[in-house]
Amino acid sequence: MSRLVVVSNRVAPIQEGEATAGGLAAGVLDALRQKGGIWFGWSGTVNEAGGPVTDHPVEREVGPISLFTVDLTRRDYDAFYRGFANGTLWPVLHYQIGLGRFEWPEFAGYRRVNALFAHGLAALVQPDDLIWAHDYHLLCLADALRAEGMRNRIGLFLHTPFPAPGVFMTIPAHAELIRAMCAFDLLGFQTELDRTAFVDYLLRHAGGTALANGVVSVFDRLVHTGVYPIGVHVDDVRAQAEAPANRRYATRLRAHLMERLILSVDRLDYSKGLRQRFAAFERFLADYPAHHGVTTFMQIAPPSRGDIETYQVIRRELEGEAGRINGRFAEVDWVPLRYLNKSFPRNVLMPLYAEAQACLVTPLRDGMNLVAKEYVSAQDPEEPGVLVLSEFAGAARELDAALLVNPYDEAGMARALDQALCMSVEERRERHTAMLAVMRKNSLERWRDRFEADLRAVPGDPA
Numbered sequence: 529m530s531r532l533v534v535v536s537n538r539v540a541p542i543q544e545g546e547a548t549a550g551g552l553a554a555g556v557l558d559a560l561r562q563k564g565g566i567w568f569g570w571s572g573t574v575n576e577a578g579g580p581v582t583d584h585p586v587e588r589e590v591g592p593i594s595l596f597t598v599d600l601t602r603r604d605y606d607a608f609y610r611g612f613a614n615g616t617l618w619p620v621l622h623y624q625i626g627l628g629r630f631e632w633p634e635f636a637g638y639r640r641v642n643a644l645f646a647h648g649l650a651a652l653v654q655p656d657d658l659i660w661a662h663d664y665h666l667l668c669l670a671d672a673l674r675a676e677g678m679r680n681r682i683g684l685f686l687h688t689p690f691p692a693p694g695v696f697m698t699i700p701a702h703a704e705l706i707r708a709m710c711a712f713d714l715l716g717f718q719t720e721l722d723r724t725a726f727v728d729y730l731l732r733h734a735g736g737t738a739l740a741n742g743v744v745s746v747f748d749r750l751v752h753t754g755v756y757p758i759g760v761h762v763d764d765v766r767a768q769a770e771a772p773a774n775r776r777y778a779t780r781l782r783a784h785l786m787e788r789l790i791l792s793v794d795r796l797d798y799s800k801g802l803r804q805r806f807a808a809f810e811r812f813l814a815d816y817p818a819h820h821g822v823t824t825f826m827q828i829a830p831p832s833r834g835d836i837e838t839y840q841v842i843r844r845e846l847e848g849e850a851g852r853i854n855g856r857f858a859e860v861d862w863v864p865l866r867y868l869n870k871s872f873p874r875n876v877l878m879p880l881y882a883e884a885q886a887c888l889v890t891p892l893r894d895g896m897n898l899v900a901k902e903y904v905s906a907q908d909p910e911e912p913g914v915l916v917l918s919e920f921a922g923a924a925r926e927l928d929a930a931l932l933v934n935p936y937d938e939a940g941m942a943r944a945l946d947q948a949l950c951m952s953v954e955e956r957r958e959r960h961t962a963m964l965a966v967m968r969k970n971s972l973e974r975w976r977d978r979f980e981a982d983l984r985a986v987p988g989d990p991a
């Protein structure tokens with residue numbers, strides 16, 4: 529059978545026998561571990577001007593997986609990673625048009641890095657290999673691979689949302705991007721809303737014609753589209769949450785906290801709605817004083833993309849807000865908000881989920897949101913906590929038994945928190961059982977297997 533070649537911006541730093549963080553890495557690793565294959569991407573190293581630049585990918589073997597990585601020059605990193613990928617695409621894909629910027633030279637840098645990846649891959653890939661690219665960094669990869677003469681089956685899974693065409697079209701290079709995306713054979717999305725938005729663009733603005741089963745005829749080729757909601761390993765999360773060796777931290781925490789814990793865990797990113805969430809927590813403290821002295825809100829927010837200005841701004845804002853809210857409400861024996869701007873090992877995080885009576889997951893937009901799914905997985909089914917979830921997270925399409933909130937509605941979020949903390953055990957169990965059933969069905973294995981099978985089944989690029 530043909531090999532699987534996975535391409536993502538970063539190759540996870542994997543060691544044999546060690547668990548890795550995040551859904552992408554876990555799902556991809558499972559697939560590669562079972563059948564072997566190649567994982568290709570950026571090494572994470574930026575070569576400063578004049579520094580050494582290798583023109584061929586560096587190989588490392590980990591079990592049956594061959595990892596190939598390339599370095600980026602400072603110029604490419606600035607234009608591709610800080611520039612077009614995270615300065616333009618990320619905000620627009622998350623409907624944050626006002627935070628986006630656009631520079632044609634950065635778009636050229638984005639294309640250049642996609643071409644660099646394609647060139648490196650061309651030397652490794654055999655004609656019948658399946659190529660599975662991941663995420664918004666690589667929208668132009670298939671186009672670049674075709675330019676290298678490759679006719680392989682090539683798929684893309686977009687981990688972020690895909691916005692309504694009118695939003696996407698605020699990117700001045702939208703037409704070039706869409707044309708390049710259509711060089712993929714299969715485009716996978718987290719939700720039907722994202723898939724429909726993409727197909728809508730093709731039909732209304734690119735002259736496409738819809739055929740059966742999510743196939744669109746456009747630019748003289750057939751583009752397949754599908755919905756593949758990413759999942760988590762439900763039982764692994766629960767096992768990590770319960771393992772006595774992992775629970776030291778959680779047990780100590782329990783001794784220090786008052787009665788109730790509300791937990792949030794997010795990369796420090798403006799799309800996650802942290803500022804609005806802090807405001808909602810402040811409203812909760814103001815409107816529901818019965819929770820004073822007994823409830824703590826803990827926000828874990830590991831720094832992310834710290835060399836991009838919009839991220840520095842949100843970091844400063846949150847630090848200020850956390851101090852102000854605590855200054856307003858704290859008592860000598862109670863601090864309502866704990867803001868931790870650092871990351872924790874996964875085996876510390878999972879028991880913390882299990883400790884929390886409520887988890888507040890309120891992104892302004894999110895492709896899926898795995899924290900929501902991990903929280904539900906980590907709960908004790910007899911005494912489960914309550915998930916308060918933004919209706920604009922992809923996960924809300926599946927986890928509709930959560931308390932769904934609008935992340936722009938401070939009073940609504942405050943009310944939902946009160947409801948979560950006062951909910952009867954019967955209702956908590958009922959909601960938890962419903963969510964667990966959906967997550968077992970849409971597991972991480974299913975995400976991976978369905979995408980791979982669908983990619984295998986596409987007819988391939990005509991010569």
Ligand code: GDG
Nearest residue numbers: 549550551687758830871872873874894895896897898899
């Ligand atoms: C993108 C899309 C989509 C968080 N803090 C720590 C830590 N984490 C882990 C969580 C979770 C992962 O990182 C975050 O995943 P999310 O899905 O919540 O968000 P993004 O990072 O934005 O991921 C998203 C996802 O891709 C998959 O398709 O769902 O919509 O934006 O697994 O547990 N892990 C560790 N320490 C931390 O402090 N070890």
